[in-house]
Amino acid sequence: EQERAFIEWYPRGYGVGFKVRERLFETQTKYQRLEIYETEGFGKLLVLDGTVQLVEVGEESYHEVLVHPVMLAHPNPRRVLVIGGGDGGTLREVLKHGTVEKATMVEIDDGVVEASYIYLDVAKDLLDRLLKGEEPRAELIIGDGVKYLRESDERFDVIIVDSTDPVGPAKLLFSEEFYRSAYEKLNEKGLYITQAGSVYLFTNELLDAYRAMKRVFDRVYYFSFPVIGYASPWSFLVGVKGDIDFRKVDTRRAEKLGLYYYDPERHETLFQMPKYVRDLL
Ligand code: AG3
Numbered sequence: 416e417q418e419r420a421f422i423e424w425y426p427r428g429y430g431v432g433f434k435v436r437e438r439l440f441e442t443q444t445k446y447q448r449l450e451i452y453e454t455e456g457f458g459k460l461l462v463l464d465g466t467v468q469l470v471e472v473g474e475e476s477y478h479e480v481l482v483h484p485v486m487l488a489h490p491n492p493r494r495v496l497v498i499g500g501g502d503g504g505t506l507r508e509v510l511k512h513g514t515v516e517k518a519t520m521v522e523i524d525d526g527v528v529e530a531s532y533i534y535l536d537v538a539k540d541l542l543d544r545l546l547k548g549e550e551p552r553a554e555l556i557i558g559d560g561v562k563y564l565r566e567s568d569e570r571f572d573v574i575i576v577d578s579t580d581p582v583g584p585a586k587l588l589f590s591e592e593f594y595r596s597a598y599e600k601l602n603e604k605g606l607y608i609t610q611a612g613s614v615y616l617f618t619n620e621l622l623d624a625y626r627a628m629k630r631v632f633d634r635v636y637y638f639s640f641p642v643i644g645y646a647s648p649w650s651f652l653v654g655v656k657g658d659i660d661f662r663k664v665d666t667r668r669a670e671k672l673g674l675y676y677y678d679p680e681r682h683e684t685l686f687q688m689p690k691y692v693r694d695l696l
Contacts, residue, residue, distance in 0.1 A: 419434065419435065420432050420433065420434055420435060421433050421435050421450075421452050421454075421460060421462065421467075423462075423465060423466055423467045423646075424465075425613065425616045425646050426616050426617075427616070429615075429616055429646060431467060431644065431645065431646050433452070433454040433455070433456075433457060433460055433470065433644075434454065434455040434456070435452040435453060435454050435455065435460065436452075436453040436454070436455060437452070437453050438450060438451070438452050439451045439452065439453055439459070439534055440530060440533075440534055442526065442530070444524050444525075444526030444527070445524065445526065446523060446524045446526070446584065447463045447464045447524065447526075447579075447584070448463070448464050448465070449461075449462070449463055449526055449527065449530055450462040451530060451534045451535070454470060456472070457470035457471065457472040457473060457643070457644070458470055458471025458472045458536070459471050459534060459535055459536070460644075461502060461530075461531065461534075461535060463527070463579060464579070464583065464584075466579060466580065467644045467645060468502065468579075469502060469504065469535075469537065469644060470643060470644045471535060471536055471537060472643070473642075473643030473644060474504055474537060474643075474644075475504075475675050475676055476640070476641065476642045476643045476676045477504075477610075477640075477642045477643075477644075477645070477649070478504040478505055478507070478508050479508060479674055479675065479676050479677040480640045480642075480651065480676065480677045480685070481505060481508075481575060481577060481608060481610060481651065482505055482508035482509055482575060483508065483664075483669065483672060483674065483677050483679070484608075484638075484653070484661070484664060484677065484679075484682065484685060485573050485575070485606040485607075485608045485653060485661070486509065486512050486573060487664035487665050487666075487668055487669055487679055488606060488659060488660070488661045488662075488663065488664050488665075489572055489573055489604070489605075489606050489659060490604070490659070490665075491514055491572070492512060492514050492515060492572040492573045492606075493514055493515060493516045493517070493572055494515075494516065494517055494518075494569070494570065494571045494572050494573075494602075495509050495515055495517075495518040495519070495571060495572065495573045495574075495575065496518070496519050496520075496521070496564075496569075496571045496573070496574045496575070496600075497509065497518065497519070497520040497521070497575045497577060498520075498521050498522075498560035498563075498564070498574070498575070498576045498577065498578065498588065499521075499522060499523075499560065499576060499577040499578040499579070499585075499588075500520055500522065500575070500577035501520075501522035501524060501525075501527030501528045501531060502527065502528075502531040502535060502537050502538065503528075503531060503532075503537055503538025503539075503541050503542045503545070504537045504538055504577075505520075505575060505577040506518060506520050506538065506541060506545075506553060507537070507538040507541050509553075509575070510541070510552055510553060511671070511672050511673075512668070512672075513671070514668075515552060516552065517552060517553070517554070518552060518553040518554075519553070519554050519556060519569070520545070520553065520554070520555050520556065521556045521558055521559075521560045521563045521564075522555065522556075522557060522558075522560075523557070523558065523559050523560065524557075525557045528542060528545075528546070528555065528557070532546065541553075560576075560578075560588065561587050561588065561593055561596075564593070564596045564597060564600055565596050567600060569600070570600055570601070570602050571600055571601055571602065571605060572601070572602050572604070572605055572606070573605065573606050573607075573608075574597050574600070574601060574605070574606075574607045574608075575607075575608050575609075576588055576607075576608065576609035576610070577610065578609070578610065580612050580617065580620070581611065581612050581617065581620040581621075581623070581624055582612075582617070582620060588609070589609070589611075589620070589623070589624045589627070590627065591627040591630055591631060594607075594627055594628050594630075594631040594632070594654065595631050597631075597654070598631050598632060598654070598656055601656045601657075602656075602657075603656070603657050604656065604657035604658060604659050605655075605656040605657065605659075606653060606654070606655060606656070606659060606661065607628075607632065607653065607654035607655075607656070608651060608652070608653045608654075609624070609651070609652050610649065610650070610651055611624050611625075611637070611650040611651055611652045612649070612650055613645065613646040613647070613648075613649060613650070614639050614647075614648045614649065614650045614688070614689065614692060615646065615648075615689075616646050617650075618692060618695070621637070621650050621652075621692070622695055622696065624652055625637055625652055625696055628652055628654050631654065632654030632655055632656060633655050633656055633657065634654075634655040634661070635652060635653065635654050635655070636652070636653040636655070636661045636662075636686070637650060637651070637652050637653075637686075637688060637696060638650070638651050638653070638685040638686050638687075638688070639651070639685070639687060639688055640676075640677075640685065648687075648689075662682070662683070662686075663682070664679045664682045665679075666679045666680055
């Protein structure tokens with residue numbers, strides 16, 4: 416039977432919905448329930464355990480903002496680690512930076528990579544090359560990001576966590592212990608960024624993550640952005656190691672990125688946060 420709408424329910428009955436034409440695919444992977452819908456107005460929709468991961472039309476409103484502010488604040492990001500991000504959108508944005516020599520993506524669920532490759536127009540060519548091991552500047556590791564970071568002896572300039580929410584299976588990615596291993600694996604100057612949930616609906620999770628990061632990083636910044644498909648504004652947390660000012664970005668390097676949502680000339684507008692949240696932070 417055809418479904419006519421997909422709705423993600425957030426706490427207290429707040430819903431984010433899309434009119435859909437049909438469900439194209441559905442499976443239970445080793446880790447989660449994965450669904451792909453054809454929406455009426457936003458291309459295909461990827462859902463994990465009932466939560467919206469992206470819609471094709473507007474996914475850049477998330478991926479640009481997760482990637483470019485930290486990449487442009489770092490003076491010379493050469494080694495980048497992406498944890499999660501199995502759809503490839505985050506890595507696609509990372510590789511737009513000519514400074515990047517090698518990017519590693521550690522995704523726990525190969526089911527997400529495979530379904531994204533087959534059904535989504537987010538990063539098809541990139542995923543194809545990654546799966547074949549033919550992408551010269553990036554590698555895909557199917558594995559647990561927590562374990563990878565703990566055991567790896569590589570060092571990174573930028574670490575990007577593109578995970579599901581700080582509730583449920585990804586919870587460990589928001590723990591002080593995880594932040595410590597990330598801090599350790601950053602080079603002398605490094606930046607860490609994570610998505611941190613809906614400002615209004617996951618305020619407590621945002622506060623918890625912020626406080627835990629404050630105990631680990633030299634400085635921590637929060638910012639928010641309206642993301643298409645999520646209960647916006649959406650929050651992001653940035654941890655700084657060493658001498659980097661996250662309030663400043665290299666707007667010259669930004670010119671080649673073809674940005675649509677994130678405006679580096681107005682970088683300071685990212686830091687908008689409702690007053691009651693700022694008062695709590
Ligand atoms: N990763 C962030 C998903 C968080 C969405 N949360 C929600 N809808 N409740 C998305 C993967 C995109 N690369």
